[in-house]
């Protein structure tokens with residue numbers, strides 16, 4: 255997951271390959287709650303690991319359910335047949351609507367002393383219609399803040415279930431889902447009828463609920479979309495084992511990707527055209543816009559068909575979440591696209607109509623909006639602008655606008671607060687980068703070259719962390735090469751140049767966090783010694799060895815970008831890099847830093863000897879004939895002798911930002 259303040263997506267050119275999608279959010283949280291209400295144990299496979307499911311799991315633990323998590327498999331031991339807690343419990347629901355609504359209903363029907371709170375945005379998301387319905391049937395619920403919104407306090411109910419229970423269906427189908435899942439708890443001596451008031455929106459989500467209730471032994475009788483009868487004596491029965499389908503709403507981004515990007519096509523694993531999720535019908539809309547889609551029981555394959563895409567007008571009531579993706583596809587169309595019947599967008603994680611309109615406009619698009627519709631006009635190649643996309647703590651806004659990186663103008667796109675995708679798809683950007691491709695010149699590289707102990711590694715890895723970029727410690731490659739050569743019984747002199755180069759060409763080296771592995775063996779400590787540095791300096795003089803390591807170094811230039819530290823990053827390996835920094839510090843300072851570093855790692859060290867060593871190493875590195883240590887012509891010099899690490903990082907970030915100007919700062 256990218257936890258950076260922003261993520262800059264380079265201009266992307268194509269996409270091909272397979273993505274395996276995480277489990278559906280809607281199915282995951284329903285399955286968790288239903289498993290919690292059963293007697294006995296349910297093994298849930300392929301559960302989504304996300305903010306929403308974590309909130310639900312935490313709440314279930316607080317209630318006393320058994321919860322064992324092993325990767326994406328979670329074993330739940332339910333509360334059925336057991337006593338519910340009688341002590342007061344406070345639940346923190348974050349911004350997880352799919353946990354808040356059904357849990358409120360179940361707690362209110364069961365009764366106790368429960369408080370449900372969330373983040374400020376959760377306290378702005380209406381829940382009044384659900385509370386009204388629950389109060390109607392005798393539940394005791396108080397508003398602790400504003401009427402109609404969380405936080406809530408739930409107490410012991412005095413249930414009156416003889417009359418049909420009315421619930422509004424035209425605001426959020428989650429209210430009906432919440433009642434359908436909670437009320438089987440109260441059917442000991444009567445059937446319960448729920449009546450929908452107003453036109454029911456998002457029917458496909460109700461179908462998911464009914465489908466899953468059936469899997470848990472509750473056979474709800476549906477009379478049209480107006481009445482739902484839960485039979486007398488309904489009892490949750492664990493299915494034993496259940497698999498969560500991949501999320502069809504998440505699939506929409508990759509369906510759109512296949513339709514937009516040039517390439518051999520995208521295969522989506524984990525969900526097929528026969529999915530029980532309503533958002534799978536996004537397929538049809540994407541096909542109308544031009545996508546070519548084939549599918550099997552658990553997979554979809556998408557290719558670009560019509561290009562540019564075709565603008566459409568669509569009633570999106572049946573695909574409220576996935577329809578947002580159409581708004582970004584619309585930018586690549588041959589005419590305007592109008593999405594209608596999307597009033598529910600206004601009360602989601604953010605006002606999504608406003609969000610999609612604002613952010614599309616930043617990219618240069620013309621957009622019109624109304625209370626329950628939006629029209630997005632196509633964006634011709636010459637009119638795309640570099641934009642910094644504000645994401646409103648809304649995962650879908652972030653994922654949608656990542657698709658803008660395929661623009662014909664080849665301008666990069668900045669996504670602010672990329673970690674908001676954690677709500678449903680924590681590794682969304684990793685998945686995108688695993689199939690997207692672009693020309694090497696589009697993938698930015700920041701080079702940090704300089705003498706030993708100037709702080710290159712520290713600076714490069716911190717900037718990489720701040721930008722979400724990869725990190726290449728090129729010195730480690732020379733260190734590992736020298737280590738491998740010595741292990742193979744070679745000298746580090748010219749006489750063994752060809753043999754060392756051969757070793758270097760297929761060096762089985764792997765970086766795992768701070769560890770360096772050679773052929774699976776941890777060699778971190780062995781190569782990090784001062785002797786290791788000196789040995790590296792010796793092999794690095796040999797031209798054939800340098801040549802042998804070029805391809806390996808280039809292979810680190812991957813999406814979304816790279817920080818490379820060494821001696822010749824800017825001069826030889828990445829001469830086109832858009833930012834090159836030559837980092838120096840006085841020899842006295844560097845000796846002092848290295849001394850501290852070694853002592854803190856438990857090595858003994860003498861500061862004068864260190865200084866002599868590093869000056870000898872500098873001399874060798876600067877005087878060698880091939881790729882000597884020197885600043886690239888266009889490098890910016892940074893002497894950090896009297897700068898803190900933070901100040902050095904800040905300086906490089908300022909230089910980088912000044913070369914990466916995105917419009918409309920927020």
Ligand SMILES: Nc1ncnc2c1ncn2[C@@H]1O[C@H](COP(=O)(O)OP(=O)(O)O)[C@@H](O)[C@H]1O
Nearest residue numbers: 706707708709710711712847851894897898899
């Ligand atoms: N600007 C700085 N101010 C003070 N200490 C620094 C600074 N930059 C790096 N250091 C410290 O100096 C030591 C050497 O840094 P390192 O990144 O390993 O250098 P290099 O990669 O250039 O050999 C580390 O202990 C690091 O914490």
Ligand SMILES: Nc1ccn([C@H]2C[C@H](O)[C@@H](COP(=O)(O)OP(=O)(O)O)O2)c(=O)n1
Nearest residue numbers: 706707728729730732790791794820821822
């Ligand atoms: N791009 C590079 C990186 C390192 N080298 C050589 C020269 C250096 O003295 C050694 C060790 O480099 P390394 O960056 O690990 O050394 P320091 O951490 O700066 O002490 O490798 C090189 O020639 N070219």
